Amino acid sequence: MQGPFVIAAASILAGAALAQAYRPGPENIAFPAGFEREFIRYATVDKPDRKIVRFLYVNREAFEAARQGEPLPYGTVIVMADKRARLGADGTPLLDLDGRIITEPDYTVVAVQQKERGWGEGYGPEKRNGEWEYASFTPEGQRRSVSLDGCFSCHLQARKAEDYAFQFWDYVQARRR
Ligand code: HEC
Known part of the structure; x- marks a missing residue:
């Protein structure tokens, strides 16, 4: 009768250890695979x-839960995915009929x-962005070996009062629902 108890106790302890395992760093963020399907595209910036x-x-849960004037909800995942402009013969971006x-x-x-x-937790005041972490990936989901200090x-210097976010904060403040 000892076996199942030991296994149960061990898995509870393992769960507790996992819950406490936060160490500052980009590895805390998993690549948001399928973001184009699963997330909401709330802005496009030329x-x-x-x-x-x-x-x-942004993930749907945060899109729904975010409220004007309040810090963004826990569990918010914001993705900024860049594409290059298609260039004309003169090297300037081609525009569609809407001017985009x-x-x-x-x-x-x-x-x-x-x-x-x-x-x-663990970042000094000169670096810490509240409870946010940052990560940079290739489109295939590999971590890019770039410094994340910038x-x-x-984000700290520009948007501390906006919970360290840019377009999503502005979107939440401006939307009517
Ligand atoms: C020099 C300033 C600067 C640096 C450095 C910077 N960002 Fe940003 N970030 C911005 C601005 C400005 C925006 C708003 C989008 C725009 O206008 O380009 C933004 C938007 C974002 C967004 C979308 C947030 C939102 O609310 O819409 C994410 C995610 C993001 N940045 C992640 C990163 C990551 C990861 C890095 C480092 C690899 C980084 N940023 C470095 C200025 C910066």
């Missing part, structure tokens, strides 16, 4: 100066920020 278009997605940039088909980079309760410092 960047003619950089000759890119940024496609901005026409893109090349493939994403070049998939940047993610995610907020979970207790995250951010993500923290830019």
Whole structure:
């Protein structure tokens, strides 16, 4: 009769250890596979100066739960996926009939920020972005070996009062429902 009890106790302990296993770093964020299908695209930003278009997605739960004037909910996953502009013979982006940039088909980079309760613990005040982590992936879901210090410092300096988010914060404040 000891076996099942030992196994049960061991798995409870393993669960507790997992729950406490947060260490600051991008590995906390998993690649949001299928984001184009599963998430909501709430904004698309043309960047003619950089000759890119940024496609901005958020997970449905956060899209529903976010409220004006309140910090973004735990479990928010924001995806910013870039595509290159398709260029004309003169090297400038081609525009569609709405004046929006026409893109090349493939994403070049998939940047993610995610907020979970207790995250951010361990970063110093010069870096910590509340309970957010950042990660950068290739479109295939491989982690890109780039420094993420810039993500923290830019979002911290520019958007501390907006819960470290940009377009999603603005979207939530502006929407009518
Ligand atoms: C120099 C400033 C700067 C740096 C560095 C930076 N960002 Fe951003 N980030 C922005 C701005 C500005 C936006 C809004 C989209 C736009 O206008 O390009 C943004 C938007 C985002 C969004 C969408 C947020 C939203 O609310 O819509 C994510 C996700 C994101 N950044 C992740 C990252 C990651 C990951 C890194 C580091 C690899 C990073 N950012 C580095 C300025 C920065």
